[in-house]
Amino acid sequence: MGSETPLKLPVIDFSNQSLTPGTTEWNTVRAQVHNALEEYGCFEALFNKVPSHIRKSIFQSIEELFDLPLQTKLQNVSKKPYHGYVGQYPMVPLYESMGVDDANVYEQVQSLTNTLWPQGNPSFCKTIQSFSEQVSELDQIIRRMILESLGLEKYLEEHLESTNYLLRVMKYKGPQTNEAKLGLNAHTDKNIVTILYQNQVDGLEVQTKDGKWINVKPSPDSFIAMIGDSLYAWTNGRLHSPYHRVMMSGNEARYSTGLFSIPKEGYIIKAPEEVVDEDHPLLFKPFDHVQFLGFYYSEAGQRAHSALKTYCGVQDLAFSN
Ligand SMILES: O=C(O)CCC(=O)C(=O)O
Numbered sequence: 001m002g003s004e005t006p007l008k009l010p011v012i013d014f015s016n017q018s019l020t021p022g023t024t025e026w027n028t029v030r031a032q033v034h035n036a037l038e039e040y041g042c043f044e045a046l047f048n049k050v051p052s053h054i055r056k057s058i059f060q061s062i063e064e065l066f067d068l069p070l071q072t073k074l075q076n077v078s079k080k081p082y083h084g085y086v087g088q089y090p091m092v093p094l095y096e097s098m099g100v101d102d103a104n105v106y107e108q109v110q111s112l113t114n115t116l117w118p119q120g121n122p123s124f125c126k127t128i129q130s131f132s133e134q135v136s137e138l139d140q141i142i143r144r145m146i147l148e149s150l151g152l153e154k155y156l157e158e159h160l161e162s163t164n165y166l167l168r169v170m171k172y173k174g175p176q177t178n179e180a181k182l183g184l185n186a187h188t189d190k191n192i193v194t195i196l197y198q199n200q201v202d203g204l205e206v207q208t209k210d211g212k213w214i215n216v217k218p219s220p221d222s223f224i225a226m227i228g229d230s231l232y233a234w235t236n237g238r239l240h241s242p243y244h245r246v247m248m249s250g251n252e253a254r255y256s257t258g259l260f261s262i263p264k265e266g267y268i269i270k271a272p273e274e275v276v277d278e279d280h281p282l283l284f285k286p287f288d289h290v291q292f293l294g295f296y297y298s299e300a301g302q303r304a305h306s307a308l309k310t311y312c313g314v315q316d317l318a319f320s321n
């Protein structure tokens, strides 16, 4: 009857100056990261390395982007599925998003900027690139902590080099109702790690392992870090990749960003032998992320409850032993 404490994601502080590998501070935060990702696959990260002027200008840049005519936005295309402009879907009418491949690389952002603004837009370009580069530092800290906590640090270099960064920017229109409307369908992310950042309008919900929805209410200094299916598979199920969705109410638009670390095409995701043993039989056959994405966006992939299990799960073999 409203007396239950609302569920909350773990909050982990990465803003300590002395957060460097090998220190006690590092090991303490690493243990918190490991516990949060095992249980929720997700946590709220306090991270003060992104200067406040960039945190402000990122939302100005995103608004400017979505205010472009549809014809211009449609020029945001990519070879990979779901990396370019997405919107105008009858199922999720509030949602619109765009993607910047290799968003931490200046020349890549510049090329998209010049496509969208032939007369140039240096402040957009600089803001997107700096923001992505700074948030990618948090991605790398978290992934280093994950590998260390699983005893997989010998794979660190290969692991970090096996991915690129995609920045997706999202706009959810306010539905003009008090009743919550679906902004984005429940899904698991398909990549390695996702780091989300939002304006002051909440709406993200993350599902717990026992099926309850947590309303995420990050502070203005917080980022939400989340595990995707590719890392779930690579860690052989040691870390959870949670279902999440966006529910919108009210009049205000929600703007959010997601920095996705994504395995490069041709890199085969295969759980290292250290995480496979009798108690932890291999859950997924080795796979290429880009081919997996192709399956996910096919009709069969969209029908599957878990595209990952349908595509490369070996659970039937494990059960039949
Ligand atoms: O807008 C958000 O906070 C979540 C977006 C999301 O889940 C996604 O793009 O995969």
Ligand SMILES: [Fe+2]
Pocket: 187, 188, 189, 244
């Ligand atoms: Fe997502």
